[in-house]
Amino acid sequence: MIRINNISFSYQEFDMDNELNPGDRELVSVAREAVLHAYAPYSKFRVGAAIRLESGTIVRGTNVENAASPSGICAERNALSNAISNHSNDKPVAIAIAAMAEEELTDNPIPPCGNCRQVIAEEESRTGNHIRIILSGKKKTFVIESISGLLPLQFNLNNFKTNLP
Numbered sequence: 414m415i416r417i418n419n420i421s422f423s424y425q426e427f428d429m430d431n432e433l434n435p436g437d438r439e440l441v442s443v444a445r446e447a448v449l450h451a452y453a454p455y456s457k458f459r460v461g462a463a464i465r466l467e468s469g470t471i472v473r474g475t476n477v478e479n480a481a482s483p484s485g486i487c488a489e490r491n492a493l494s495n496a497i498s499n500h501s502n503d504k505p506v507a508i509a510i511a512a513m514a515e516e517e518l519t520d521n522p523i524p525p526c527g528n529c530r531q532v533i534a535e536e537e538s539r540t541g542n543h544i545r546i547i548l549s550g551k552k553k554t555f556v557i558e559s560i561s562g563l564l565p566l567q568f569n570l571n572n573f574k575t576n577l578p
């Protein structure tokens with residue numbers, strides 16, 4: 414038997430920053446501030462991420478590029494590494510992401526790359542918490558309640574093990 418399955422997800426779209434709830438708005442402002450600390454001399458595409466932990470603590474990350482390009486890292490994974498390294502028992506509950514090209518914040522939200530989606534997915538799996546994803550642009554902001562919307566059928570060794578006969 415062949416089944417055709419369909420996967421869809423919902424997300425919120427905001428036209429104005431002041432429509433965001435106060436917590437999300439604060440996180441976006443920290444991500445935008447983090448952008449200014451990015452090291453992106455090659456792409457000139459600067460990205461900032463801010464993660465809110467369950468305690469309310471906010472940690473940030475930026476992209477850090479390198480002349481040997483695979484050695485660079487994205488802002489999202491940098492922020493998450495910072496959170497896990499310094500606050501391992503304080504679970505991430507939200508991440509805001511902002512980006513700047515040619516010295517201007519981007520008009521549209523910039524979604525995380527595939528590598529970062531996988532890493533965020535594993536953090537959700539590790540902590541058992543959904544991580545709210547806030548993608549901010551100057552003209553619109555998307556809010557997604559969990560990485561599963563951006564990464565369906567995700568690779569997860571626990572799923573694999575439990576699916577074994």
Ligand SMILES: [Zn+2]
Nearest residue numbers: 487525526529
């Ligand atoms: Zn990435």
